[in-house]
Amino acid sequence: MSTLSLLSESRPEPFDPFGALAVSLSLGGDGLRGVVKDNFDVAGLSTSCGSARFARSDAAVRNADVVQALVAGGAHLIGRARMHELAYGVTGINHWSGSPLNPAAPERIPGGSSSGCAVAVASGLADFAIGTDTGGSIRVPAACCGIVGLKPSFGLVSRDGVHPRRSSLDCVGVMGRDLATINQIMRLIAPGYSAQMAPAASAIRVLRTQADPEILEPFYKLINSAVCEGDIVELPQMRGAFEAGVLLIAAEMWEEYSWLAPDFDGVGDDVAQRLRRAESISNAQAQAAQAVGQDFASDVDALLGTDDFLVLPTLPCVPPLVRDAGNSTATLRLTELVRPFNLSGHPALTLPFAKEGGLPTNVQIVGRRGKDAELCAFAARFAARINQKIGARL
Numbered sequence: 001m002s003t004l005s006l007l008s009e010s011r012p013e014p015f016d017p018f019g020a021l022a023v024s025l026s027l028g029g030d031g032l033r034g035v036v037k038d039n040f041d042v043a044g045l046s047t048s049c050g051s052a053r054f055a056r057s058d059a060a061v062r063n064a065d066v067v068q069a070l071v072a073g074g075a076h077l078i079g080r081a082r083m084h085e086l087a088y089g090v091t092g093i094n095h096w097s098g099s100p101l102n103p104a105a106p107e108r109i110p111g112g113s114s115s116g117c118a119v120a121v122a123s124g125l126a127d128f129a130i131g132t133d134t135g136g137s138i139r140v141p142a143a144c145c146g147i148v149g150l151k152p153s154f155g156l157v158s159r160d161g162v163h164p165r166r167s168s169l170d171c172v173g174v175m176g177r178d179l180a181t182i183n184q185i186m187r188l189i190a191p192g193y194s195a196q197m198a199p200a201a202s203a204i205r206v207l208r209t210q211a212d213p214e215i216l217e218p219f220y221k222l223i224n225s226a227v228c229e230g231d232i233v234e235l236p237q238m239r240g241a242f243e244a245g246v247l248l249i250a251a252e253m254w255e256e257y258s259w260l261a262p263d264f265d266g267v268g269d270d271v272a273q274r275l276r277r278a279e280s281i282s283n284a285q286a287q288a289a290q291a292v293g294q295d296f297a298s299d300v301d302a303l304l305g306t307d308d309f310l311v312l313p314t315l316p317c318v319p320p321l322v323r324d325a326g327n328s329t330a331t332l333r334l335t336e337l338v339r340p341f342n343l344s345g346h347p348a349l350t351l352p353f354a355k356e357g358g359l360p361t362n363v364q365i366v367g368r369r370g371k372d373a374e375l376c377a378f379a380a381r382f383a384a385r386i387n388q389k390i391g392a393r394l
Helices: 065-072 115-122 139-145 179-189 213-226 238-260 269-278 283-304 328-335 340-344 372-390
Strands: 021-028 033-037 076-081 128-133 148-151 171-176 204-207 231-233 309-313 348-353 361-366
Touching: 021 065, 021 115, 033 065, 033 115, 065 076, 065 179, 076 115, 115 128, 115 139, 115 171, 128 148, 128 179, 139 148, 139 348, 148 179, 148 372, 171 179, 179 372, 204 283, 213 309, 213 361, 213 372, 238 269, 238 283, 238 328, 238 340, 283 309, 283 340, 309 372, 348 372, 361 372
Parallel strands: 033 076, 033 128, 204 231, 204 309
Antiparallel strands: 021 076, 128 171, 148 171, 148 348, 309 361, 348 361
């Protein structure tokens, strides 16, 4: 196992003006610079998960599988990134460890729970970041900060050494400023992954969604200006899948962390309140949510067919201002268009396209389960076409 060394005076800490890092590291080779979320085990360090309670835990004795794969592949890990506590929040605001600033819009939230990961990449501190996505926690912060984020197919990337230990929804994934970086890192962490061409017969199916006008207008303008083929399709169970995903993550978080009750010592108020509410979820409700997920997955499979891809906005609204981050209803809404694909297990990727005078227009592309490389290849072709037609670059 590769050893960990904290950065010293001979190798100064990375310049981190937006507060992305929870701890600085120097681990691995001299390849692409990366960070991992603060819920990945790194040998010799406690895995704090953005929580004062877990910062008191024993040091990990081995690296998480993904950390070890990156080190073995020659990547250079410069730190563990700040996160929403216990990976159970959408805003990325953390009053214990500190909250990173969104480089694209400092007055707005960076998104959660992989907030520091997105900030590290968006600020240029890192070439790539490894986060986790249980209900949008890679795609939401990537969209908030204007970078690329991939949630792989469920189970494609090992979660060994990642917290929480058990989850039927959580996926380890990658953020980067471009798709080439995403491909390069996926080859290191996902067994059998290899970059490839998109299917020649693949087509776009634009998913009808509920979103604010300031989201839908530029989204459809982008699509209509650059895409000739494709049709409008619907997933009637999108709302039900979103609600089932919210319930299921709550049930599983309670199962994982119920031992912290009743005082939730060292856990922030926002997360403690969510855990307390989760206690009332019954096994029957959780099983019903899983059944919704199975039906929804079948519906998505039917729409995708053998070669097609779903396209929709990543976020239904503009990221909230930091001062409004306490509005849990508004912030939870950020996951309405991403969370359903955690429930179904399909790979989903968010792309930012530059928009003059404002935040980028974020496009989410969903592919077939287990066809992550094809999804990335199609996303590259899609982005190139948009750039060719209207000059809207990633």
